[in-house]
Amino acid sequence: MILCSDIAGWMESLLKPGLLSLPLLGHDWLRQTSRDPQAWARAVAAIAPVRICEPLFPSLAFQSDTAVISLGEMTVLATQGSAINVTTDHHPFAQLMLPYRGWGVFHVERQRFENPVGDSVLFLPPAPMTLENNITCGVALNMNPAILIETALTMAGPEGLPPERLNVFQRPQLLRLHDPNCGHLINGIYAQLLTLHHLCAPPGSDPSALRLDDVLVRMIVLLLVPELQRMDPLPDTPMASLAAKAKLESLVDWIETHLENPISLSELENQVHWSRRSLQYAFRDAYGCSPMQWVRRRRLHRAMQRLTNPQPGDNVASIGRSFGFPSPVAFSREFRRQYDCTPSSVFHA
Structure with a gap:
């Protein structure tokens, strides 16, 4: 049997910033701290309209840190804090969910996805979802799915893509690190987010010069349309x-x-x-x-x-x-x- 005191100690150890490599939250000028679930819901409302947000352990004090940054065609949300149950309404963004600690269980379009750290990342189309996790600790990359489609067609060039392949941007998909088509790209996305973190210091720095939004969008496209990874001679x-x-x-x-x-x-x-x-x-x-x-x-x-x-x-x-x-x-x-x-x-x- 797990006691609340054990959970509290476990949560405290996980939430020590020195143990985390989560980007953006180390910058005071970006970080917003919430002491109750509804404040956290308001902090992420521009990305995901939260209808229900409840702490997984109501008897424990709630705390969550959030940082949101606009990056060209993409919005990056980093958040860490107490475990939660969340239900969102429909929204216009496709999302790539990257865990940094713990596990999360997502329900979207009548499907269930487990997204534990070190195993996978999760692509979500614009759709309502529910989430339960054992700690809130991850990054969500948010973008209009039209940007993904446009970029995929650009990368394909005159050779084109079959129209049915574009449907991949409208379906949830779990992308695993051990998949040879995915692992190097997923690690690359984590590395780009670390670069973004360093480019955001000091306050007022503009990371847009490197067009990391295009780099990240292209990596997501390559994850979802792996045939575009081919570089064999033409x-x-x-x-x-x-x-x-x-x-x-x-x-x-x-x-x-x-x-x-x-x-x-x-x-x-x-x-x-x-x-x-x-x-x-x-x-x-x-x-x-x-x-x-x-x-x-x-x-x-x-x-x-x-x-x-x-x-x-x-x-x-x-x-x-x-x-x-x-x-x-x-x-x-x-x-x-x-x-x-x-x-x-x-x-x-």
């Missing part, structure tokens, strides 16, 4: 024709004029109407790197020019931010990797 690559070469040169010119703006891989695919595979092969054939590696090279080249001839008010960090490096540490690391010297040494030369 029988006829885009570089085989003069017209394709001209199209690639035009895209490179477009990149050059937009280096100071956020650039996503989906935007590049849209510019030339090539599939994910075609664009990757075109850049590797022409430049020996991926499209986003090319973007990074050109940004570093432009940053080198600016460091050599700074404008009034420039400093190393501001120059890095101007060319898509919101983190000074990442800017210095990538710059040193390409030029074998630091941005500061060039700036102060």
Whole structure:
């Protein structure tokens, strides 16, 4: 028999921030603390309209921390706290539920899904659901399902997708870490959320320059439509024709004029109407790197020019931010990797 005192001690140990790697909640300016279930329901109302929210252990004091951040086409919700029973009404968002501690049992569209940490993540379409967990500790990625469909079609390119494959974005699906099509992507999503956490400090930082929303949306699409993960050689690559070469040169010119703006891989695919595979092969054939590696090279080249001839008010960090490096540490690391010297040494030369 489990006593309330045992549960209280167990909950207290799990809720110590030092034991958690949950993103966003470590930033005071983002974190909102709720002392009762209804306050927590109000904190997440913009993402999931909660109709019922009850503590699993009513005799214990309730506490929950929540952080919500808008990231381009996506809203990221991180929350940890007391165990709850939740029922939501219909809402417009598709969601990817990523557990960080404990387990959760979801009921949606007459189906039951267990989503324990270390085993799976759960994709949910826009639909009412109920949730019971033994601790609230996870991240929900929320997006319009139309963005998922649009991105999937962009990644597929002219080869297209059968219309019935797009139905996958309207069905709940448990995605398991041990699935060879899923594991590396799920781990990648967790890693991107850690990057997001670091980019959100100090207060007022803007992580949008890296277009992490597009990165995360694309990873979700690859989880749900695994055939898009294929990167086997195409029988006829885009570089085989003069017209394709001209199209690639035009895209490179477009990149050059937009280096100071956020650039996503989906935007590049849209510019030339090539599939994910075609664009990757075109850049590797022409430049020996991926499209986003090319973007990074050109940004570093432009940053080198600016460091050599700074404008009034420039400093190393501001120059890095101007060319898509919101983190000074990442800017210095990538710059040193390409030029074998630091941005500061060039700036102060």
